[in-house]
Amino acid sequence: MLVKTIFAGFGGQGVLLMGVCVATAAMNEDKFVTYMPSYGAEVRGGTANCTVSISTDEISSPIASSPNYVVAMNNPSLLRFQHIIKPGGYIVTNSSLVNVELGRSGVTQIQVPGSDIAEELGAMRSANMVMLGAYAAVSNVVSFQSLIDAVGEVTGKKKKELVEFNIKAIKAGHDNAKEQIKKLESIEA
Amino acid sequence: MKNKEKRLMRGSEAIGEAAVRAGCACYFGYPITPQNELTEYMARRMMDTGRVFLQSESEIAAINMALGAASTGARVMTSSSSPGISLKQEGISFIAAMELPCVIVNIVRGGPGLGNIAPAQSDYFQATRGGGHGDYRTIVLAPASVQELYDLTRKSFELADEYRTPVLVLADGMLGQMMEPVVFNDKEILPEQLPDKPWTVKGAKDRPSRFIRSLLLDVDVEEEQNWRLYRKYQRIERREIRHEEYYMKGAELAIVAYGTAARIAKAAVKRCVEKNMRVGLIRPISLWPFPYEHIYKTAETVKHFMSFEMSTGQMVEDVQLGVKGRAEVLMYGRPGGVVPTPAELFRVISRAYNKIAREK
Numbered sequence: 001m002l003v004k005t006i007f008a009g010f011g012g013q014g015v016l017l018m019g020v021c022v023a024t025a026a027m028n029e030d031k032f033v034t035y036m037p038s039y040g041a042e043v044r045g046g047t048a049n050c051t052v053s054i055s056t057d058e059i060s061s062p063i064a065s066s067p068n069y070v071v072a073m074n075n076p077s078l079l080r081f082q083h084i085i086k087p088g089g090y091i092v093t094n095s096s097l098v099n100v101e102l103g104r105s106g107v108t109q110i111q112v113p114g115s116d117i118a119e120e121l122g123a124m125r126s127a128n129m130v131m132l133g134a135y136a137a138v139s140n141v142v143s144f145q146s147l148i149d150a151v152g153e154v155t156g157k158k159k160k161e162l163v164e165f166n167i168k169a170i171k172a173g174h175d176n177a178k179e180q181i182k183k184l185e186s187i188e189a
Numbered sequence: 190m191k192n193k194e195k196r197l198m199r200g201s202e203a204i205g206e207a208a209v210r211a212g213c214a215c216y217f218g219y220p221i222t223p224q225n226e227l228t229e230y231m232a233r234r235m236m237d238t239g240r241v242f243l244q245s246e247s248e249i250a251a252i253n254m255a256l257g258a259a260s261t262g263a264r265v266m267t268s269s270s271s272p273g274i275s276l277k278q279e280g281i282s283f284i285a286a287m288e289l290p291c292v293i294v295n296i297v298r299g300g301p302g303l304g305n306i307a308p309a310q311s312d313y314f315q316a317t318r319g320g321g322h323g324d325y326r327t328i329v330l331a332p333a334s335v336q337e338l339y340d341l342t343r344k345s346f347e348l349a350d351e352y353r354t355p356v357l358v359l360a361d362g363m364l365g366q367m368m369e370p371v372v373f374n375d376k377e378i379l380p381e382q383l384p385d386k387p388w389t390v391k392g393a394k395d396r397p398s399r400f401i402r403s404l405l406l407d408v409d410v411e412e413e414q415n416w417r418l419y420r421k422y423q424r425i426e427r428r429e430i431r432h433e434e435y436y437m438k439g440a441e442l443a444i445v446a447y448g449t450a451a452r453i454a455k456a457a458v459k460r461c462v463e464k465n466m467r468v469g470l471i472r473p474i475s476l477w478p479f480p481y482e483h484i485y486k487t488a489e490t491v492k493h494f495m496s497f498e499m500s501t502g503q504m505v506e507d508v509q510l511g512v513k514g515r516a517e518v519l520m521y522g523r524p525g526g527v528v529p530t531p532a533e534l535f536r537v538i539s540r541a542y543n544k545i546a547r548e549k
Contacts, residue, residue, distance in 0.1 A: 020368070024197050027370045035197070035368035060456030062367045065530045 001056045003141045004064035006081055008049035009073025009094075014128035017154070018071065019050035021132060025142040025150035026054040034062035047076055054141050071135050073114070073128070075100050082107075092134050092177070094127060108184070110138050112176050118169055126169040133173030137181065144174060194372050200335045200365040204268070204294055204358065205230035207342035210373070213292070214263040214380040215241040217251040221270045222306045223362035224296035228268065240380065248273040252280030252293075259289040260401050262389035264346050264380065268294035270362075271312050272303055274320075281355050282321030285418070286403035288388075290349035292342065293327075294358045296365040299526030307526025308361035308449055313503035316359050317477040324415050326422045328356040328429060329476040331447040335369035341474070343375055350386075352425055359476060361499070363449050363528060431474035432483060436462050440469030442542055443487060445508050446497040447473050449528065454497050456531035457538055466542050476504070484511030493545050495519040497534060499527070 005022070009015040016037050023035040037050040051064045066086045072078040073094045085091060087106040096115035112134040114127040121130075129151070136147050148167055156163040198206070205227050208216065216235050218228035228244065235242035241258070245251040248269050255267045269277060274295045284291050297312045299305040316329045328348050330341040338360060345356040390399050405411040436458055437443065446454040451472040461468040471487065473480050488494070494516055496505035505520045512518060521537050523529045 020197070023368060027195055027197050033197075033370065036363070037366055058455070060452045060531050061528065062363065063528055063530075065532070 002053065002059070003055070003069070003139065004051060004053045004067040005069040005071065005135070005139065005141070006049055006051050006064055006067045007071045007073075007135075008047065008077035008081055009128075010076070011046055011048045013048070013073045014125070015048050015071075015073055016050050018128050018132050018135075019052045021147065021150050021154050022052050022054075022135070022142060024154055025146040026052070028150060028153075029142060029146050031055065031142075032057060032059050034059045036062035047080070049077065049081075069135065069139050069141075071131055072098055073131065074098060078102065090138050092131065092138055094131055096127070110134065110177055110180055112173055112180075114173060117172050117176065121165070121169055121172060123165060123169075126166060129166045129169035130173035130176075133170035133175075134177035135173075136170070137174045137177035195370045196373075197368050198335055198339075198371045199226055199368050200338050200360065201227035201296070202230045203335045203339040203371050204342045204360075204365075205234060207339045208264075208266045208292070208346070209234050209238060209240075210375065210377040211343050211346040212264050212378040212380045212383050213240070213266050213346065215243070215255070215258040215265045217243050217245055217254040217258075217265070217267045219245050219248045219251050219269065219273065221248075221273045223298060223308075223365055224268050224270045224294065226365065227294065227296070231266075248276040249280065252277040252284075255291050255293075256280055256284050256287070256289060259284065259291045260287070260389065261391040262386040264290070264292075264350070264383065266292040266294065266346075268296070270296045270298045270306075271300050271309075272298075274312065274315070278315075278321035280321075281327065282319070282323050282325065283403050284355045285319070285321075285325035285327065286323060286414075287401045288353040288418075289355070289401070290346075290353055291355045292345045292349055292358065293355055294342070294360070297359060297361045299524070305526045306362060308363040308499065308528055309524065309526050310361065310448060310450060310499040311501075311503070311524060312359065313476065313498070313500060316357050317479070317507070325418055326425075326477055328352070328354060328425060328478075329359055330356065330431070331359045331474060331476050332364065333448050333451045333472065333474075335364070335367065336371050337474075338364060339371050340374070348429065352421060353388075354421070354425075359448065361449050426478040429475060430478045430480050430483070432480040433472040433474060435470040435472065437469035437471065437487070437491075439467055440491055441467040442469075442493045442495060442538070442545060443491045444468065444470045444495050444497055444538065445473070445484070445504065446470065447476060447504065450497050450499050453529060453531050453534055457534035460531065460535045461538055461542070464539075466539070468538055468542060473504075476507075479507045479511070481507070481511040484508060485513055485515070488512040488515035492516045493519065493541070495521060495538065495541060498522045499529075500524050
C-alpha cells in the first residue's frame with residue numbers, strides 16, 4: 001500500500017500543518033511516512049503545498065507525480081493539481097472558496113465548505129482542520145482517532161483550548177464528507 | 190503501537206539535533222537556501238543549550254571561525270549549500286592541513302554558478318576529490334533518509350575526532366526539507382563530557398607551546414606532512430568504507446546510486462525484480478572512501494553496471510575505477526535540480542536490461 005496526498009492552498013491557510021498532522025498520525029500507526037513541503041522562491045500570499053506519502057513499505061520518492069488524493073483549499077490549487085491525480089483518485093475541495101469546475105474525469109470530487117463550517121464554529125482560520133477531517137473521511141489512510149491524537153500532539157504544545165476547537169472542526173469536516181460519501185454510494189448502488 | 194522515541198523530523202533538523210546530541214559546542218552559519226532550516230534550528234537549540242551559535246558575515250568567515258574553534262578542541266559544525274561550500278574550500282584545505290576535526294554540511298543545489306535551489310548531486314567531484322587546493326581528502330558521507338541524516342551526522346563528529354580531519358555530510362534540498370520519523374539510537378553527550386584532546390591550542394600555561402599551522406616552508410617538512418596525511422587517508426580507506434546492497438544476489442545489472450538517487454533507484458529496482466529482471470542496487474554510503482574494492486569483486490560476476498546520478502555523471506568515474514575494465518559501465522543522469530521519478534528510471538533500466546539480454 002502506498003498512498004500519496006497533496007495538500008494545497010495559499011500561504012497562511014495552514015496546508016503545511018495539515019500535512020504534518022497526517023504524517024504524525026501515520027508515524028504513530030507505525031507506517032512508513034514522508035512529508036515533503038513545496039519550497040522555492042515563493043511570494044507572500046502565494047501558493048503553498050505539501051506531499052504526504054504513507055506506505056506499509058519503505059518510501060522511495062517523497063514527491064508525488066500522480067497523487068491518490070488532492071486536498072485543494074483554493075482555485076489555483078485545483079487548477080494546478082487536478083490533472084496529475086491518479087485515475088480513480090479523489091479531490092477534496094474547500095467549496096467555500098473553490099468555485100471553478102473540475103476539468104477532468106476519472107476522479108471523484110468531494111466538496112466541503114471548509115471555510116464556512118469553520119466560520120460557523122467560530123474561527124475561520126480552522127478551515128484547514130475542517131478539511132483535514134473531510135480528508136480523513138474520504139481516504140481512511142489513517143484512523144480518525146490517530147488523526148485527532150496527532151493534531152493534539154502537533155498543535156497542542158501551546159494552547160489546550162485550541163486543540164479542543166481543532167478537534168471540533170475536524171469532526172465537523174469528517175461528518176460533512178461522510179454524508180456525501182454515503183450519498184455517492186447510494187447513487188452507485 | 191505508539192513509539193514514544195519516534196519523532197517526525199525535518200532533515201535539516203535531524204542534522205542539527207544530531208550535532209547537539211554529539212556535543213557540538215559551536216555552530217557557524219550563513220544563510221543560503223535550501224539549508225536555512227538547519228541554521229534556524231541551530232539558532233534555537235544552541236542558544237537554549239548555552240552553546241555558541243554565530244551567524245557570520247560570510248561563508249568564508251564561518252569556515253575560518255570553525256577552524257579557530259576546532260583548534261581549541263571543541264566539536265564544531267558549519268553548513269551551507271553548493272555556492273557557499275565553494276567559498277569555504279580554502280578553509281577546508283587549511284583545516285585538512287592543520288588536521289583539525291570539523292563537520293561540514295553541504296545541502297547540494299543545482300549548479301554550476303548560483304544555479305537553483307532544487308535537489309542535485311553535482312558537487313560529487315568537489316566533495317570527493319578534496320575540493321580545495323593541496324594533497325588532501327575529506328571523508329564524505331551520503332545519507333539517504335532523515336534517519337541517516339541523524340545517524341551519519343553523529344558519526345561524522347566521531348570520525349572527525351578520530352582522524353583529526355574534516356568530514357563532509359553531502360545531502361540535498363529534498364533530504365533537507367522532507368520530514369520522516371527518526372529514532373535516536375544513541376546517547377547524548379554534552380560538550381564538557383568529551384575527552385580532552387592532547388593537541389589543542391588554548392593557552393600554554395605550565396607547559397611547552399604547541400603549534401597548529403599549515404605554512405611549512407621547508408620542503409622536507411611539507412613532504413613529510415603530506416606523506417603523514419597520505420598514510421592517514423590510507424588508514425581511513427581501509428577502515429571507513431560504508432555501503433549497502435539491495436537485491437544484488439544473482440543480479441546481472443548493478444545500479445550504483447547514493448543519497449536521494451538511491452531512494453529512487455531502490456523503487457525502480459524493486460519493480461524490475463517484480464518483473465523477474467535480475468537487477469540490483471549498490472548504494473555507497475561513504476563517497477570517500479569509495480567502495481572500489483567491493484565494486485571490483487562484484488564485477489567478477491556482474492558484467493553490467495549503471496551509475497544513476499542527479500548530475501551529468503560524476504560518480505560514474507569512481508564506478509569505472511572500481512570495475513577496472515571488468516564490466517560495462519552505463520550512466521543515467523538528470524542534472525539541474527530535476528528529481529527523476531522511479532517510473533522514469535524503471536523505463537531506462539528496462540531498456541538497458543533488454544539490450545543486455547538481446548546481446549547475450
